Amino acid sequence: MYRSHTNGALRLADVNEEVTLSGWVQKVRNKGFMIWVDLRDRYGITQLILDEERTDAAVFETAKSLGREFVIQVKGTVIERVSKNPKMETGDIEILVSELTILNASKTPPFTIEDDTDGGEELRMQYRYLDIRRNPVKNNLIFRAKVTQAVRNYLSSDGFIEVETPYLIKSTPEGARDFVVPSRMNEGQFYALPQSPQTFKQLLMVGGMDKYFQIVKCFRDEDLRADRQPEFTQIDCEMAFIEQEDILNVFEGMTRHLLKEINGVEVGDFPRMQYDDAMRIYGNDKPDIRFDMKFGELNEVAQHKDFGVFNNAELVVGIAVPGGNSYSRKEIDKLINWVKRPQVGALGMVYSRCNDDGSFKSSVDKFYDQDDLAKWAEVTGAKSGDLICILSGDKNKVRAQLSALRMELAERLGLRDPKVFAPLWVVDFPLLELDEETGHYHAMHHPFTSPKPGQMELLDTNPGEVKANAYDLVLNGNEIGGGSIRIHDKQMQATMLKHLGFSDEDAKAQFGFLMDAFEYGAPPHGGLAFGLDRLVAILGGQETIRDFIAFPKNNSGRDVMIDAPAPIDDKQLTELSLMLNLKS
């Protein structure tokens, strides 16, 4: 061992003790006759002191040569500091150094190893091993480990068995793109990396494991949007002989436990909201309910005048911005420009100021009178001093636009407090989703999700209306988990796959093993998966998952530190029975 103590350990009670410390040189202050060194490791910082009087001359000389991030080992005596530093845990003491060994020198790091570093994102990613030395990154990784271990202990105590499912599986064309892995031993054939262990966990239920979980890497070869990673981690769970209510209870318990154990926050019963209500009230299936600004649908009270924009709209909908009447005309114009950005896509925004005297002043006073505007205030719940923002158009689009505006305003108003936690179950998701490009329906959750009882018949007549036993757990406006009760009947699964456009042949080739399994006594079952990266980030009071991943990839799916992916040898390609077929 290169140390008797870590750099976070020593206190006044240790004064006069002879100790050996090791770590990185955080800072050197050289006053000529006296040198202080801040010595850092994972556990903290301890101050070292060397002076011409008390320190051996050779040791003093060595200390003069130290640079930032040198790795050193020192022996010395713990002494009480003359000027204590109450901000440091070890701030009452320092080490009077008697021996000093440089274990490894360091070049000057490309950015400062400080909480607020001068390094940009790209540089920090290239030298991620240096970035990890910084407290914010280091603490995030330790926090992640703590959350993960808490999840494992909670589920294990509750009778869940962690089972490892395979990573080299079979490619299925459903859902996102698979990453594939050519097989050398099976010429011309490929494994796929799992997008989730979905079918395997269902087979474990057929196999009688009863309660399964796994914290597991999953893979999706998608064009990466901001803050998506090609590999990500799921808390994957499945239970047999349960109904939706049981799943919600178990994982509400787990989430409440995490909030208590990790964040020290007590949360009561999680509210539940139907998907249709979430869309109607918040324009979003993952509403942030830490704040209000509920949608008010204004068709009835806004489509009776000559204002064509509203009259031709499928939906006219507004929100009351608390205190928004204080916005200047210029600020409101900025808001209007904000909703007109291509990322949001609104054509314009109508507003109505709610004055302190109870009167209203709107951007459409030409068409609407005070009575109309009073009704708008009533429907949106606006009070004196608020600003009502109204969008109109195609229902789905306008809801998404107003939801974006609601989140943006909440951010500006400081209503998204990362220390407040507002979980919410969104339930009764639609089974199918219309792909507007192809005109085909595809599974909103996945093809194994069970429709609600008695709704199977609607599949033929009105597929978009079929509701599923599917649910999401939403935390502070983020989907942190989602799941469903599964189909466990072969015939129903076959019908479902047919509706999703699979030929009998494809269905058999892709999912034959699962449907076969359903013929040998499959129990009713269902489950849920949490996105661990996102969950950890939100519990950590942040929203960027990359900050909670040790070695993340960039938006092109590259690891810029190790420079991967990279070309491989022709010999390797030949062994895999492959040739490159480059487009460019």
Place this chain on the structure above:
Amino acid sequence: MYRSHTNGALRLADVNEEVTLSGWVQKVRNKGFMIWVDLRDRYGITQLILDEERTDAAVFETAKSLGREFVIQVKGTVIERVSKNPKMETGDIEILVSELTILNASKTPPFTIEDDTDGGEELRMQYRYLDIRRNPVKNNLIFRAKVTQAVRNYLSSDGFIEVETPYLIKSTPEGARDFVVPSRMNEGQFYALPQSPQTFKQLLMVGGMDKYFQIVKCFRDEDLRADRQPEFTQIDCEMAFIEQEDILNVFEGMTRHLLKEINGVEVGDFPRMQYDDAMRIYGNDKPDIRFDMKFGELNEVAQHKDFGVFNNAELVVGIAVPGGNSYSRKEIDKLINWVKRPQVGALGMVYSRCNDDGSFKSSVDKFYDQDDLAKWAEVTGAKSGDLICILSGDKNKVRAQLSALRMELAERLGLRDPKVFAPLWVVDFPLLELDEETGHYHAMHHPFTSPKPGQMELLDTNPGEVKANAYDLVLNGNEIGGGSIRIHDKQMQATMLKHLGFSDEDAKAQFGFLMDAFEYGAPPHGGLAFGLDRLVAILGGQETIRDFIAFPKNNSGRDVMIDAPAPIDDKQLTELSLMLNLKS
């Protein structure tokens, strides 16, 4: 919830309680007027009873239709059994059924769901979800989860942080073959799946994480020998500011903890043995020390007569088989044939019987007298009643052959008791290993292993003699873990790679990021990795890792249940800028 209790829960104290149970039909006994059903789930079996008198006629009819592995739900009353079954935990009670629902029917399973099934390996793998319903497999998976959780809790309590390292990394030609993953977004480029997180854990040490662990899947595209899997699980660990002694202590502590917590076995300090001694005494770098039969080297006492076979041999070496004098001539001939099998490869075997009267009778009495044979007995530690088995030839080969014989004899003599645990550290491994085919040296552990201090110089003159700070943990004749102190100096790493045949260019391309990292204050560090599959199997008293993996692959790397790997669409190939280049 489809049940009020599991099938392992009910006892006499629950008599008269109304319960709801669900599970699989294990067995139906139909006596005409009375039907018993054994209802099974993960937790146990509960007996159900229905009779014409007390049971509703419709329910009774339904019960008649039940077949093996049907999934049912019943309601009923807990009653005391007339004839109790003390072998069953629920054997004091049964359930008088009032309602019965068939939740899912089952075809007759292709093999019996019993502890001793009639299903062969291949059939069981194809229907692995049914195999998992069997107690031996189910219990192995639960056992694995328990061991894994114990490891995590132990290491977490000891300040280790579990950090997830990436799965999509960079291919390196060193070591076994990588599985590669074509990148769609980076045309013509490939990720590799990690053979281990080796470089990442070293970078975490450079990053100051200090104590790291991870239970993680690793991948090797090797031609599969028996009981190897293309994907396997490691307990991967690394520590900074430590020396070899510290690593051995930490992981000896962990292993001792597992033996105590999982197996209830207390083990003292683990013996340590130098690699050279292990090879000399047991002919093997992972000796099973649950039993003796140490090698006795006989060159001095066997090469002084006219027996050319011995005289021309590099090594003459024997073991004393306890009680082996009782073997008939025929049995000994069988042993001789056993060592001559191609898998062992000996040319023959000399033996000497140790008679009860102190005399000897050998197969080479023509050449050796009683005094010679007495010396052989002395060197091999043979006592009256033993049989000395002697092989000769090339040192490395003959050691391997005699080691195989030693293990085979121990097996036959019942000396390999799976309930006895004999851990052992083997230390001071050679740094390099000569590849006899190519004549090149390659790293015995891996290219990041540090030579012992002062031995770097030998690299040029006698590379095979250089010893490394490398160690294996051996348990009952199996390597369950191995590791080393790593190089943390850029120059030494560069020298090492040069000796392993890397050009400067290749070294930079493959490991440049690691060597760069060594320039920014890399601390001394080292670590170890356990093979979880093997560890779990041995703790579970078995040697076949496949029995402890939920969904293993066969010897061709195929998952016969899901039928993977499989061909992929041309469209997928084109997207990946690839073409097939089949050899056949």
